[in-house]
Amino acid sequence: MTTLPDAANDCPPSPLSLAGMKVACSNCNLRELCMPVGLSDQEIERLDTLITTRRKIKRKTPLFRTGEKFHALYAIRTGVFKTSVTAEDGRDQVTGFQMAGEIVGLDGIVNDQHTCDAIALEDSEVCVLPFDRIGELSREVGALQHHLHRVMSREIVREHGVMLLLGTMRAEERLAAFLLNLVQRLQARGFSRSELVLRMTRQEIGSYLGLKLETVSRTFSRFAEEGMLEVHQRLVRIVDVERLRKVLAQQPGSTF
Amino acid sequence: MTTLPDAANDCPPSPLSLAGMKVACSNCNLRELCMPVGLSDQEIERLDTLITTRRKIKRKTPLFRTGEKFHALYAIRTGVFKTSVTAEDGRDQVTGFQMAGEIVGLDGIVNDQHTCDAIALEDSEVCVLPFDRIGELSREVGALQHHLHRVMSREIVREHGVMLLLGTMRAEERLAAFLLNLVQRLQARGFSRSELVLRMTRQEIGSYLGLKLETVSRTFSRFAEEGMLEVHQRLVRIVDVERLRKVLAQQPGSTF
């Protein structure tokens, strides 16, 4: 084992200009979704100067792991990740699924080391955003500073939503909310709003939703029986969005 | 109703220097816990210049509410707050309990309006930190910039912990984790590490922990029967911390 732990499972960092074509935020097709949102062309060029490396992460391998030193945020270029935390006793909880344009690694800032694992669910690629340099630049570029704050605040708000889901919803509602959130984000990225390929297992969905994998499977089957979905393993077609949305509205006994 | 919604339920903002004694971060006893952490004396003085108002919030009244425009973060000086989110159908979920030195309002940054309610559980007082001025100053004071990032990152990590709790723990474990977290934070503020007065109802604890109030009450009773706690309504004495900690370790069927 002569390689660093980080390098063991993924391809070596590659300079961006490798292929001759300059790969930078300025001409990235995720411009509208990712870090450069709200920045002027000039400001994006400055952002380009600090994003000097990308990393390819193979399926099932970690982008980072709990306990590793924090030094960068990562903007996902392609692929999907899951993040998960682990209790002392080994239980773990998937805290999110991230896709193109989304930022992972924010957990590492507070104690200068990561407190969750980020694992690629398919072969993926990320842009490395060295955090100290982001900090420096955001002192000069107000729009970047504000965008960074918004990214962090958005994550806090997202997690509030997950807490609501985990704290108050029943299995059917959780799965409906999960699917609706997923297609909504996929649609924003140009994919179908009715068809999706799940990149995660029933187990991982269950972990995220606070359910056992059998319950996830059964709930999929029930939705299919009722004609709301067509489910063929990882491939899900949403047949009746409206009814799926209504699953969220109808709770058994209101608390009020 | 000629008053602004904000002013209806709480005392008017008061200039800090009212009583002659200058009230500022520089001589605040929460210096070590709150916003000034890691700042030099000089930097704290600069921080003082932008913290010009405090607000007193009466028990059961809101510091802010969902939908209100965001313009400031709030550092809690005295008292305890709960934050909660509400679904379209009315269900709500307590997302946290905050005490002296902690910052609330981070949820408002992303969309420039608050997405949760912050309600005082007892008569409380907060320092108002106008967010645009925090932004300005943190461009000049690196330590403040980094501290702000850490505060937001810490909140993200805390919420990961809550997700783990809600997604994987049983009622006893949830309540044990809740109590241990609470005394730990109280102890850091100079209170007893074995005795605590709950400022929230069983209902609110239940909402936070994803349990019904009856379950919370029953679990308290069980802990008391087993000699781990003494419970007299809101007053809780932790008799056997070790055993309370062990509740967290022992899960029924390990997933592994």
Place this chain on the structure above:
DNA sequence: CGAAAAGTTGATTGTCTTCAAAACTGGTGG
């Protein structure tokens, strides 16, 4: 192709919720 991983489905169990009633607390007004 074959082994391992992932997914489905059924029967049973357990934990928490729901529904209900009673006891306690703190604040208000007679």
Place this chain on the structure above:
DNA sequence: CCACCAGTTTTGAAGACAATCAACTTTTCG
């Protein structure tokens, strides 16, 4: 000062939902 009342808490009994245990099928990947 005490009675009263609303809000809170406790406790019991019954029911619901998801977990568990188990068997089997399907898919994936080396």
